[in-house]
Amino acid sequence: xxxxxxxxxxxxxxxxxxxxxxxxxxxxxxxGKILNVSHGEFLMLSAMTSCVLVKAGxxxxxxxxxxxxxAFIIGFILNITIYRYLRKVSKDDATYESNAMLMSFGLYFIxxxxxxxIWGTLxxxxxxxxxxxxxxxxxxxxxRLISLGIAMVFIVAFFFFLNKTRMGKSIRATSQSATxxxxxxxxxxxxxxxxFGVGGLLAAAAxxxxxxxxxxxxxxxxxxxxxxxxxxxxxxxxxxPGAVLGGVLIGLVGQAVSxxxxxxxxxxxxxxxxxLLLLRPKGLLGR
Amino acid sequence: xxKKYNVKKELQYxxxxxxxxxxxxxxxxxxxxxxxxxxxxxMYIVMAASWNMFSGxxxxxxxxxxxxxxxxxxxxxxxxxxxxxxxxxLFGGLVSFALAALMGxxxxxxxxxxxxxxxxxxxxLVKAIMTWYEIMVVRKRGLSVRNFGSDTAFYAxxxxxxxxxxxxxxxxxxRFGMALTGIGESEDAASHIGIGTTRTKVFGFAIxxxxxxxxxxxxxxxxxxxxxxxxxxxxxxxxxxxxxxFGGMKTFLGPIIGAIVFASLQYNLVMKMPQIYxxxxxxxxxxxxxxxxxxxVGVYERIRNSLKDRNSIRKEVxxxxxx
Numbered sequence: 190x191x192x193x194x195x196x197x198x199x200x201x202x203x204x205x206x207x208x209x210x211x212x213x214x215x216x217x218x219x220x221g222k223i224l225n226v227s228h229g230e231f232l233m234l235s236a237m238t239s240c241v242l243v244k245a246g247x248x249x250x251x252x253x254x255x256x257x258x259x260a261f262i263i264g265f266i267l268n269i270t271i272y273r274y275l276r277k278v279s280k281d282d283a284t285y286e287s288n289a290m291l292m293s294f295g296l297y298f299i300x301x302x303x304x305x306x307i308w309g310t311l312x313x314x315x316x317x318x319x320x321x322x323x324x325x326x327x328x329x330x331x332x333r334l335i336s337l338g339i340a341m342v343f344i345v346a347f348f349f350f351l352n353k354t355r356m357g358k359s360i361r362a363t364s365q366s367a368t369x370x371x372x373x374x375x376x377x378x379x380x381x382x383x384x385f386g387v388g389g390l391l392a393a394a395a396x397x398x399x400x401x402x403x404x405x406x407x408x409x410x411x412x413x414x415x416x417x418x419x420x421x422x423x424x425x426x427x428x429x430p431g432a433v434l435g436g437v438l439i440g441l442v443g444q445a446v447s448x449x450x451x452x453x454x455x456x457x458x459x460x461x462x463x464x465l466l467l468l469r470p471k472g473l474l475g476r
Numbered sequence: 477x478x479k480k481y482n483v484k485k486e487l488q489y490x491x492x493x494x495x496x497x498x499x500x501x502x503x504x505x506x507x508x509x510x511x512x513x514x515x516x517x518x519m520y521i522v523m524a525a526s527w528n529m530f531s532g533x534x535x536x537x538x539x540x541x542x543x544x545x546x547x548x549x550x551x552x553x554x555x556x557x558x559x560x561x562x563x564x565x566l567f568g569g570l571v572s573f574a575l576a577a578l579m580g581x582x583x584x585x586x587x588x589x590x591x592x593x594x595x596x597x598x599x600x601l602v603k604a605i606m607t608w609y610e611i612m613v614v615r616k617r618g619l620s621v622r623n624f625g626s627d628t629a630f631y632a633x634x635x636x637x638x639x640x641x642x643x644x645x646x647x648x649x650x651r652f653g654m655a656l657t658g659i660g661e662s663e664d665a666a667s668h669i670g671i672g673t674t675r676t677k678v679f680g681f682a683i684x685x686x687x688x689x690x691x692x693x694x695x696x697x698x699x700x701x702x703x704x705x706x707x708x709x710x711x712x713x714x715x716x717x718x719x720x721x722f723g724g725m726k727t728f729l730g731p732i733i734g735a736i737v738f739a740s741l742q743y744n745l746v747m748k749m750p751q752i753y754x755x756x757x758x759x760x761x762x763x764x765x766x767x768x769x770x771x772x773v774g775v776y777e778r779i780r781n782s783l784k785d786r787n788s789i790r791k792e793v794x795x796x797x798x799x
Contacts, residue, residue: 224589226596228745274766283588290592291487291721292765294714298758306751365496411710419591426589452611459597463582466594472584 196444198324202333204396204440205340210413211420211432212347213391219364219427220384223272224290229414230300231260231389236405237304240313249316249317249401256393261476264389268382286395287289304407314404336398343394344433347440360384364427419458423465427473434473488729489645496638497522498519502735503627513743515698518633519691520739522640524731526687527716529644530680532726533657536588539713540579540595543602544572544685546707547773548692550606553619553702561624561697566780567691573682580678596713600627603708610704618703621696634696640687644728658681715742718757733772
């Protein structure tokens with residue numbers, strides 16, 4: 190019994206973090222049509238930076254205040270420089286979409302190797318509420334519960350931002366039809382740049398959460414990108430609730446499978462999306 | 477129908493094949509280091525050319541090259557003690573062909589972005605399965621591979637370069653290649669004029685996977701020892717894309733030029749500054765997409781055309797003056 194509770198709680202904790210990463214990715218794709226392969230590298234850089242900052246004496250929660258705006262600004266600047274230029278010179282949307290993806294490979298090369306150059310294979314970690322508590326007979330470290338709480342705060346805040354604010358409305362309008370939104374007076378260039386920045390911010394938030402309860406290395410970027418892509422396909426490309434649902438589902442399946450055999454987790458994820466693509470190619474909550 | 481051949485257009489094929497024939501003499505007077513480097517470059521030429529054969533015209537960006545090369549690695553690893561190299565290559569190619577056909581028939585019905593994501597994850601999947609197999613079933617990490625000697629690997633790779641380039645040219649001229657181009661231009665229109673789009677895409681993807689499997693099998697014999705980490709390497713997926721973008725997608729020479737440039741850069745820089753060179757590669761990739769979306773070949777053609785225009789204008793002006 191306690192095993193099941195353990196799997197469920199850990200699954201939801203991982204699901205919150207995965208949801209956060211996937212939300213960023215799906216936002217960048219859904220609005221800006223950029224399949225950002227370097228997404229996980231934002232997470233990696235933020236996780237490692239936050240470890241360095243905490244080692245230097247900063248409170249772990251304060252590293253949010255530094256990593257998140259930094260990631261937002263980097264994403265925003267990248268979008269208004271290279272991606273906007275690319276969009277201007279591309280002859281149609283399909284060309285832009287594939288070139289934007291190829292460009293994010295370039296970013297992946299650069300960002301992941303900056304991380305490797307600075308930290309190499311070093312694994313950083315710090316102590317933050319790292320003592321266990323018992324919930325329904327399961328033993329859970331407090332820092333993971335805290336990270337789940339923070340992830341939920343971010344997800345709720347993001348839904349509020351998307352549904353209640355003016356900016357959120359223009360984001361949703363742009364994701365439905367960029368041309369239509371532009372005709373209605375939405376500044377789509379600015380909206381796209383903000384979406385790319387917010388995507389980076391969400392990845393950075395997940396990175397700080399990962400640094401709280403795990404020991405990140407400079408290699409975690411790519412595997413997190415892969416997970417985020419799987420979650421996004423599972424939930425439906427461009428669907429924000431789908432990303433959260435997919436994240437929790439992947440988290441639960443991942444924990445359940447790794448209870449039996451850790452090395453089969455990727456296989457289980459992959460089988461899930463193969464079955465899903467055969468039955469419902471648009472994803473669980475895809476339009 | 478008699479097709480008129482444009483001699484200037486055929487010239488590039490002739491030049492490349494003469495170069496391939498001259499390349500065959502390298503092992504006679506080159507040192508082992510040069511032979512190894514040439515073999516590596518040729519591996520990337522085959523990978524980039526076969527990647528470009530499918531992804532260039534169709535626009536379906538495949539990132540599964542690493543999986544197919546890795547399957548070639550393991551085909552060699554399992555069978556190198558009992559069989560000669562051509563059998564290993566054929567086996568590696570056929571395994572990759574089968575996997576590509578299977579995966580293609582599932583994902584190539586969907587939009588391009590799903591295909592890319594799926595192929596991207598495929599490398600990690602095959603790696604996970606192989607790691608699981610080594611840990612749980614054979615309980616021994618990695619495999620040792622028989623080395624057939626650097627000359628054998630060199631000639632095997634050279635033969636693959638020739639075959640791959642011939643196949644690329646043949647595919648380009650047949651109905652099949654035109655169907656691939658048609659799919660890239662407009663998939664709906666292609667299916668309306670009676671092209672079995674899914675079948676064409678799956679077959680094209682599988683052929684390009686075949687070549688990656690064969691060169692993977694040769695590559696493994698040069699390394700003596702392989703494990704899932706070195707076999708199913710994401711770099712094998714990314715580098716062909718980078719080479720084709722830099723050289724020029726949808727062209728014949730583009731992938732070859734890109735492969736020669738980046739493979740020799742990588743070969744020379746990988747030991748000296750392993751991280752810096754990837755940062756440089758990434759920077760080149762971004763700049764190439766931004767400022768020369770048609771690649772080196774496209775830039776060359778643009779310059780040549782503008783010179784031609786200028787010459788023709790000059791000629792017209794001269795004609796006018798004479799008249």
